[in-house]
Amino acid sequence: MPVIELHVMQGYSADEKTRLCAALTNAVRIVVPAPPEAVTVMIHELDPAGYMRGGAHRSPAPALPDPVSLVRNYLTAMEAREIDTARALLAPGFSMTFPGTAPMTTLEELIEWAKPRYNFVTKTYEGFEALQSPQDAAVVYCRGTLSGEWPDGTPFSGIRFIDRFEVVDGRLTRQDVWNDIAETKANP
Known part of the structure; x- marks a missing residue:
C-alpha cells in the first residue's frame, strides 16, 4: 500500500488539492501495481510564517490551471x-x-x-x-x-x-x- 506525504504551503484551494492528490495517485500507479483505493495521499499544509528558504519567508506559487x-x-x-x-x-x-x-x-x-x-x-x-x-x-x-x-x-x-x-x-x-x-x- 503506497503512502505519499506531501508538504505544501497554505493557500491552495480544495479543488487544487484534489487535483494534486489525483495526480499523485496516478503517478504512483504508473509504477506500482496498486488500485486507486490502495494509494494514500496526505497533504500537510504549512503556515507561511513557519517556513523559510534561503533565510526568507516564502509564499506559495499559484496553482496552474487544470x-x-x-x-x-x-x-x-x-x-x-x-x-x-x-x-x-x-x-x-x-x-x-x-x-x-x-x-x-x-x-x-x-x-x-x-x-x-x-x-x-x-x-x-x-x-x-x-x-x-x-x-x-x-x-x-x-x-x-x-x-x-x-x-x-x-x-x-x-x-x-x-x-x-x-x-x-x-x-x-x-x-x-x-x-x-x-x-x-x-x-x-
Whole structure:
C-alpha cells in the first residue's frame, strides 16, 4: 500500500488539492501495481510564517490551471465558433497539425482548410487524459467520435478521433489531430 506525504504551503484551494492528490495517485500507479483505493495521499499544509528558504519567508506559487479544463474550453469554443474565445487560450507560437496538412498557426487557416472537407463537426468525448512531460508541457489527450455534415449536406457520425494538446503556463502551444475522416469519406 503506497503512502505519499506531501508538504505544501497554505493557500491552495480544495479543488487544487484534489487535483494534486489525483495526480499523485496516478503517478504512483504508473509504477506500482496498486488500485486507486490502495494509494494514500496526505497533504500537510504549512503556515507561511513557519517556513523559510534561503533565510526568507516564502509564499506559495499559484496553482496552474487544470489543463483538461483548458482543452475542453478551447474545443467548446471552437465547436461554437467562438473564435476570439478560442484564440485567447492559445500561446504565441501555437501550431496545429491535422491529417494531411502541414502545421497551421492560426485558427483562420484551420477554418479555410476545413471548408471543403465538411460543413461542421461536433465531438462526443469518450475520455481525457493528462500527464506532465519532462519538457515543461502538460500533455492532454482527448478521444471520442466525430459527427457532422459533409459539404453536400449528408450527415456523418461515429468517426474516431484523438487529439493531443500541449499546455505551457496555462496556454495551448500545440495540437496534433488524428481521425478516420478520410477513410470514412472514401468508403461511405
